[in-house]
Amino acid sequence: MAETSGYNFAYLDEQTKRMIRRALLKAIAVPGYQVPFASREMPMPYGWGTGGIQVTASIVGRDDVLKVIDQGADDTTNAVSIRKFFKRTAGIETTTQTHEANIIQTRHRIPEEDLRADQIMVFQVPIPEPLRFLEPRETETRKMHALEEYGLMHVKLYEDISQHGHIATTYAYPVAVKQRYVMDPSPIPKFDNPKINRSPALMLFGAGREKRIYAVPPFTDVHSLDFEDFPFEIQTWREACALCGATGSFLDEIVTDDAGGRMFVCSDTDFCEKRREAGHAGPALAAEGAV
Amino acid sequence: MSGLAQQEYFAGFGDPVHEAQACFRSLMEAMSRPGSIVEVDGPCEVPAPLSPVMASVALTLCDYETPIGLVGELRSDAVAGYLRFHTSAPVVDDLTEAAFVFLPNVSALPDLGTMRPGTASYPDKSATIVIDAGSFGTGLDVDLSGPGIETHVCFSATGLDAPFWRHAQANHERYPLGLDIIFCGPNAIAALPRSTKIEA
Amino acid sequence: MYVPVKGGERAIENAHKLLAEERRGNRDTPDLDVAQIDEQLALAVDRVMTEGSLYDRELAALAIKQARGDLIEAAFLLRAFRTTLARFGYSIPIDTGQMVVRRRISATYKDLPGGQVLGPTFDYTHRLIDFSLLEGADPENLEEGESDMGVTPHVLNILDREGLMEPANGSSGAQERGEDGEVHVGDLTREPLEFPADRDIRLQRLARGDEGFLLALGYSTQRGYGRNHPFAGELRLGEVRVGFVPEELGFEIEIAEITVTECEMVNQFKGSKNVSPQFTRGYGLTFGHCERKAMSMALVDRALRAKELDEEVEAPGQDEEFVLAHADNVEATGFVEHLKLPHYVDFQSELELVRRMRAEIEAAKVRNGDAEQIEAAE
Numbered sequence: 001m002a003e004t005s006g007y008n009f010a011y012l013d014e015q016t017k018r019m020i021r022r023a024l025l026k027a028i029a030v031p032g033y034q035v036p037f038a039s040r041e042m043p044m045p046y047g048w049g050t051g052g053i054q055v056t057a058s059i060v061g062r063d064d065v066l067k068v069i070d071q072g073a074d075d076t077t078n079a080v081s082i083r084k085f086f087k088r089t090a091g092i093e094t095t096t097q098t099h100e101a102n103i104i105q106t107r108h109r110i111p112e113e114d115l116r117a118d119q120i121m122v123f124q125v126p127i128p129e130p131l132r133f134l135e136p137r138e139t140e141t142r143k144m145h146a147l148e149e150y151g152l153m154h155v156k157l158y159e160d161i162s163q164h165g166h167i168a169t170t171y172a173y174p175v176a177v178k179q180r181y182v183m184d185p186s187p188i189p190k191f192d193n194p195k196i197n198r199s200p201a202l203m204l205f206g207a208g209r210e211k212r213i214y215a216v217p218p219f220t221d222v223h224s225l226d227f228e229d230f231p232f233e234i235q236t237w238r239e240a241c242a243l244c245g246a247t248g249s250f251l252d253e254i255v256t257d258d259a260g261g262r263m264f265v266c267s268d269t270d271f272c273e274k275r276r277e278a279g280h281a282g283p284a285l286a287a288e289g290a291v
Numbered sequence: 292m293s294g295l296a297q298q299e300y301f302a303g304f305g306d307p308v309h310e311a312q313a314c315f316r317s318l319m320e321a322m323s324r325p326g327s328i329v330e331v332d333g334p335c336e337v338p339a340p341l342s343p344v345m346a347s348v349a350l351t352l353c354d355y356e357t358p359i360g361l362v363g364e365l366r367s368d369a370v371a372g373y374l375r376f377h378t379s380a381p382v383v384d385d386l387t388e389a390a391f392v393f394l395p396n397v398s399a400l401p402d403l404g405t406m407r408p409g410t411a412s413y414p415d416k417s418a419t420i421v422i423d424a425g426s427f428g429t430g431l432d433v434d435l436s437g438p439g440i441e442t443h444v445c446f447s448a449t450g451l452d453a454p455f456w457r458h459a460q461a462n463h464e465r466y467p468l469g470l471d472i473i474f475c476g477p478n479a480i481a482a483l484p485r486s487t488k489i490e491a
Numbered sequence: 492m493y494v495p496v497k498g499g500e501r502a503i504e505n506a507h508k509l510l511a512e513e514r515r516g517n518r519d520t521p522d523l524d525v526a527q528i529d530e531q532l533a534l535a536v537d538r539v540m541t542e543g544s545l546y547d548r549e550l551a552a553l554a555i556k557q558a559r560g561d562l563i564e565a566a567f568l569l570r571a572f573r574t575t576l577a578r579f580g581y582s583i584p585i586d587t588g589q590m591v592v593r594r595r596i597s598a599t600y601k602d603l604p605g606g607q608v609l610g611p612t613f614d615y616t617h618r619l620i621d622f623s624l625l626e627g628a629d630p631e632n633l634e635e636g637e638s639d640m641g642v643t644p645h646v647l648n649i650l651d652r653e654g655l656m657e658p659a660n661g662s663s664g665a666q667e668r669g670e671d672g673e674v675h676v677g678d679l680t681r682e683p684l685e686f687p688a689d690r691d692i693r694l695q696r697l698a699r700g701d702e703g704f705l706l707a708l709g710y711s712t713q714r715g716y717g718r719n720h721p722f723a724g725e726l727r728l729g730e731v732r733v734g735f736v737p738e739e740l741g742f743e744i745e746i747a748e749i750t751v752t753e754c755e756m757v758n759q760f761k762g763s764k765n766v767s768p769q770f771t772r773g774y775g776l777t778f779g780h781c782e783r784k785a786m787s788m789a790l791v792d793r794a795l796r797a798k799e800l801d802e803e804v805e806a807p808g809q810d811e812e813f814v815l816a817h818a819d820n821v822e823a824t825g826f827v828e829h830l831k832l833p834h835y836v837d838f839q840s841e842l843e844l845v846r847r848m849r850a851e852i853e854a855a856k857v858r859n860g861d862a863e864q865i866e867a868a869e
Contacts, residue, residue, distance in 0.1 A: 007575065009312075013577075015354055017312075018352060018353075019356065021318075021319075021352065022390075024319060025318060025471070026415040026471070027415070028319065028322045029471045029484035029485055030467050030484075030486065033414060033467060036415070036683035036685065037683060039683070040574045041573070046821065046824075046825025048829060050825075058315075059315070059319065060312075062309060071834075071835055075499045080500050080503060081503060084500070108834070108836045126826065126829070137812050138816070139687070139812060146410075146411035146412045147411070165848070168844065170837070170840035170841055171836070172837075178438055181467070187834075200441075202323045211684070217323040217324070217486075218439055219439060220438040220439065250836065250839075251839070252836065253839055253842065
């Protein structure tokens with residue numbers, strides 16, 4: 001598709017890109033620390049991924065291949081819309097296949113397929129401050145990060161355990177990066193947290209409305225907060241994916257009727273399709289094949 | 292340092308948008324994988340002793356929001372004029388004000404205390420040092436580890452001697468405060484963020 | 492068989508077509524002219540320019556048309572356009588003392604130099620629906636009045652002369668000054684907001700802030716949540732010139748004449764250890780005619796000066812972080828409305844946990860029940 005005339009390559013002007021690029025380098029130099037940046041108003045609303053879009057626009061080049069997912073799916077409306085935005089403003093190639101992409105912008109998921117060193121993940125972040133729900137004031141949370149004072153977070157997690165028998169955080173589960181900064185991995189399910197730890201891919205996080213950028217370089221220790229007697233664990237399902245039969249992937253629950261009927265399918269649509277192409281079949285497809 | 296009037300004109304990027312993007316990706320690659328050597332092209336002609344790769348780094352990252360410091364032989368009218376013209380960055384004498392400090396070689400390294408390391412609340416408000424490092428793979432070998440490095444990386448470059456590495460390790464020990472360093476070679480760069488641990 | 496949902500692109504295209512259709516409405520009704528919006532819905536245009544932070548009546552009117560009258564959406568359109576504009580520099584501060592006044596009132600003096608000028612105001616209208624407007628009735632022609640009022644001095648300067656008023660730049664006086672001795676004014680659109688913020692940044696944030704939010708906060712300060720005894724020292728509406736010094740010329744040229752509304756509140760101040768009792772200021776300024784906004788802004792500006800004036804910070808309107816973090820309606824609407832986007836992955840995570848915890852509680856009940864039965868049997 002042709003580039004939209006009248007706008008710079010990838011929409012942002014060069015001065016804005018430079019400002020974001022400088023913030024990205026500092027973010028990489030101090031993993032997990034949130035760098036304030038002068039986020040711009042984008043032609044889509046705050047909350048629609050303006051942070052991720054500004055990061056992608058600042059790093060993307062003509063030869064990049066971009067994949068955009070929302071909830072793990074390439075076909076969700078906002079993922080479609082963001083992909084189209086970059087096709088229009090940068091004229092770049094896009095893909096739905098994880099292995100073909102070298103920049104993957106995401107909201108709420110990390111692909112199931114192992115990432116490579118030549119890939120960059122860009123996360124859309126709503127509230128970058130992991131301590132925000134415990135302490136609404138930026139002046140206070142900034143002090144806590146400076147003093148490495150994370151007692152409040154541990155108290156909160158421990159209260160969960162004493163009240164519910166579980167840590168009641170299931171997504172945006174806080175992590176400690178390189179044993180220094182506590183970081184919000186964005187609202188990915190905690191299922192995806194282990195994928196950040198020592199990943200060969202660079203991970204960049206952009207929060208447009210809150211005007212923060214942060215990063216996890218490759219091969220960085222990222223530890224999901226836990227306790228010796230209550231170690232971190234990820235979600236598991238008793239079911240396999242109804243379409244591809246996968247058992248180790250994150251599953252979405254699909255309500256099939258009004259009478260309690262439901263099935264579970266992979267949230268990562270590309271992963272699921274690949275498995276089906278390779279001949280795997282889950283219960284729903286297997287049953288159909290038998291007819 | 293006077294204006295451009297009687298100076299020779301040197302061009303910047305031929306294709307500013309895409310050349311800056313390419314250079315930035317190399318910088319990001321280098322910063323996220325400390326010690327690895329990443330290729331960078333530069334403008335064909337730049338005023339000596341600025342190297343083309345250094346010029347590329349400056350044109351990619353600097354503008355009117357980033358005061359720059361020039362040290363040693365780089366403190367020339369030609370270099371300052373070139374950088375001012377192409378980036379609009381103010382050239383400052385006081386290094387504590389500089390967001391980027393450019394050095395012609397390691398021996399010109401000023402006391403690290405003269406450059407800003409950021410604050411406990413804002414460690415990002417720290418200077419980035421850009422050093423012309425001659426060439427990579429020559430000189431004293433050190434062992435790098437930390438974020439961005441799978442296990443260890445062996446690194447060396449012209450002029451990076453034991454005293455330099457002692458300073459660099461002291462810089463690392465202030466983490467999360469500290470300076471971040473970009474080494475410029477003939478056609479490549481390497482980076483040493485403050486997060487990298489250095490062992491002889 | 493279940494088929495995963497596809498066709499996001501087509502769905503979006505269809506949604507855009509439907510929206511365009513709804514915007515146009517019945518084609519038997521004439522299409523709205525942007526000039527009509529500019530002229531006849533002028534206060535909507537003023538609000539959109541103010542909150543959209545861009546003085547361009549035609550564009551603001553167009554944005555209102557495109558947004559189907561949703562003023563926050565229209566302000567957002569203007570903001571998104573504004574960020575793409577090249578920046579040539581900063582204008583010279585406008586001088587509202589030189590304003591050509593169309594409306595000017597003071598609640599603190601019965602009469603004063605320049606006089607009380609009601610101008611175009613709803614203030615003393617009876618709020619009776621005017622059915623003649625249904626027929627498109629034109630108003631009576633205006634008689635030529637005495638139009639040139641000359642320059643009207645600021646009311647607060649009268650108090651100032653007596654030493655009863657704090658200086659205009661506030662008691663803080665600790666504004667950053669550059670080498671040339673000029674006060675450095677921050678730019679909210681080029682630097683991220685940091686706390687504590689200086690008054691320049693606070694005022695910028697309030698000027699762009701949502702009228703409804705500031706109205707509610709200003710109101711709360713009147714009702715005792717951070718009470719600061721305000722008087723409307725002066726409210727003025729009129730035209731001011733905008734000057735600019737181009738680098739290459741080196742002297743000032745006039746680049747525009749704009750309409751602004753300015754409000755200066757006078758607030759009681761008991762004095763502190765170092766300062767004798769005097770009156771303090773709250774300041775509000777908007778593009779166009781936005782009186783309610785200018786007054787609310789002045790109330791909130793004064794409330795936010797609590798810390799600087801050694802007042803106790805105890806109410807929402809005095810809480811800088813609370814006010815500044817939530818004043819922007821483009822940010823607020825984005826985050827509230829983003830809840831419409833799919834969140835099913837996170838919801839699935841919650842479902843899984845809630846189901847597991849309920850199962851554990853049920854299992855525990857069963858175990859306890861068994862134990863009780865055994866006990867009872869013993």
